[in-house]
Amino acid sequence: MTDPTDEPKTPSVIADHNSNAVGNISAGGDISGNIHIGNVMGYTSEQVAVLITHIQSTFQAKPFDGRCPYKGLDVFEEEDAELFFGREKLVDDLVSRVKDSRTVFVTGPSGSGKSSLVRAGLIYALKQGAIKGSDRWLYATMKPGRDPIGELGRVVSSLASSTNPEDEIRAKAMGDATIFARWCEIALKEGRDKRLVLFIDQFEEVFTQISNEEERVAFLNLLTHAATVENGRVIILFSMRSDFVSNCATYPQLNALLNMQFVQIGAMQPDELVSAIAQPALRVGLRIDPDLIVQIINEMKGEPGALPLMQFALKDLFDSQHEKSGVPALILNDYLQRGGIHKALERHADDSFSKLSIKGRSWLAPSSAANRDRTRHTRYETHRHVR
Ligand SMILES: Nc1ncnc2c1ncn2[C@@H]1O[C@H](COP(=O)(O)OP(=O)(O)OP(=O)(O)O)[C@@H](O)[C@H]1O
Ligand SMILES: [Mg+2]
Numbered sequence: 356m357t358d359p360t361d362e363p364k365t366p367s368v369i370a371d372h373n374s375n376a377v378g379n380i381s382a383g384g385d386i387s388g389n390i391h392i393g394n395v396m397g398y399t400s401e402q403v404a405v406l407i408t409h410i411q412s413t414f415q416a417k418p419f420d421g422r423c424p425y426k427g428l429d430v431f432e433e434e435d436a437e438l439f440f441g442r443e444k445l446v447d448d449l450v451s452r453v454k455d456s457r458t459v460f461v462t463g464p465s466g467s468g469k470s471s472l473v474r475a476g477l478i479y480a481l482k483q484g485a486i487k488g489s490d491r492w493l494y495a496t497m498k499p500g501r502d503p504i505g506e507l508g509r510v511v512s513s514l515a516s517s518t519n520p521e522d523e524i525r526a527k528a529m530g531d532a533t534i535f536a537r538w539c540e541i542a543l544k545e546g547r548d549k550r551l552v553l554f555i556d557q558f559e560e561v562f563t564q565i566s567n568e569e570e571r572v573a574f575l576n577l578l579t580h581a582a583t584v585e586n587g588r589v590i591i592l593f594s595m596r597s598d599f600v601s602n603c604a605t606y607p608q609l610n611a612l613l614n615m616q617f618v619q620i621g622a623m624q625p626d627e628l629v630s631a632i633a634q635p636a637l638r639v640g641l642r643i644d645p646d647l648i649v650q651i652i653n654e655m656k657g658e659p660g661a662l663p664l665m666q667f668a669l670k671d672l673f674d675s676q677h678e679k680s681g682v683p684a685l686i687l688n689d690y691l692q693r694g695g696i697h698k699a700l701e702r703h704a705d706d707s708f709s710k711l712s713i714k715g716r717s718w719l720a721p722s723s724a725a726n727r728d729r730t731r732h733t734r735y736e737t738h739r740h741v742r
Contacts (some may be wrong), residue, residue: 441631
């Protein structure tokens with residue numbers, strides 16, 4: 356365990372210029388002999404320093420460009436792909452699933468990085484042409500929300516540049532399961548190899564936001580038909596919290612879809628975490644201390660839901676150092692002074708909660724009726740609401 360009063364023992368490093376290297380970091384024999392940190396395989400700070408030097412050698416150093424390299428509690432969007440690391444193996448796996456199948460379910464615990472993985476990982480890779488021709492496919496992302504059929508209609512309308520699909524899907528969805536797929540085919544026009552990729556993020560909303568069972572069934576029928584109709588060109592990607600997997604069992608066609616391509620994402624491994632923490636900092640031209648990385652990985656204890664805490668603490672550290680010194684260096688001592696991953700979020704929550712109106716506070720209380728489904732929410736989700 357590092358003594359909080361120690362100066363970092365390993366020298367920090369600076370990124371090189373104009374990054375364009377992507378992919379996994381790997382280091383050779385220098386870092387063999389992993390050690391256990393808590394219940395996970397981790398690295399010593401010397402080993403992390405070797406990994407950082409390796410990362411550093413893959414692109415050219417540049418001066419700090421002013422950007423915050425971390426997202427805090429926010430999802431990584433496609434435009435953040437340049438700073439999205441640590442999920443390379445999973446992205447490759449998902450791309451090959453999309454090659455073979457017209458549906459993929461990405462599940463995982465709350466906050467494990469599902470939405471970011473699909474947005475900044477898979478969809479970004481597909482748009483870059485990860486599959487032959489996929490750079491010319493059509494893409495859309497939606498959340499079910501309270502009006503999933505209307506949302507589906509709006510998505511197709513924007514792809515087809517016409518309001519007709521929305522009107523017709525709304526009017527016919529309850530009795531015609533083919534209407535969505537047919538409009539998708541119209542939006543795709545000619546080109547047998549072309550595909551329409553629809554990402555339904557936070558799919559669990561189908562079970563938490565829709566009170567009308569007929570509407571839920573109609574929405575599910577539109578999706579299952581589009582994903583299974585013979586020679587169809589619609590690919591549907593789902594992200595859903597693992598605790599809602601059993602809800603799918605009530606709907607046989609949806610359940611069959613889930614069984615076709617089911618991926619549960621877990622905690623990032625230490626090498627992936629080193630990448631997720633160090634790469635973004637180095638890419639924007641910041642110094643980062645290997646001891647800091649070891650400390651954070653240690654504090655995360657291998658838990659898949661600790662990713663938001665990690666992000667939040669890193670952004671908190673960046674913001675405070677940026678304010679102080681303009682060109683921040685991310686080092687362990689400053690981080691420890693701010694209290695580590697749990698304290699950072701606690702401070703933020705207390706601050707945000709004190710700014711909330713009485714109504715807002717009662718909405719967040721787990722006992723309120725409106726919050727029935729939110730009792731499963733982790734502390735991080737509450738923070739997402741407070742912001
Ligand atoms: N590869 C990554 N590297 C670093 N941070 C990440 C990574 N992926 C996700 N995160 C961070 O983890 C947190 C959760 O990400 P995200 O919202 O994508 O997860 P989720 O599983 O979709 O969450 P939810 O269960 O709320 O839908 C965010 O703070 C995000 O910035
Ligand atoms: Mg999500």
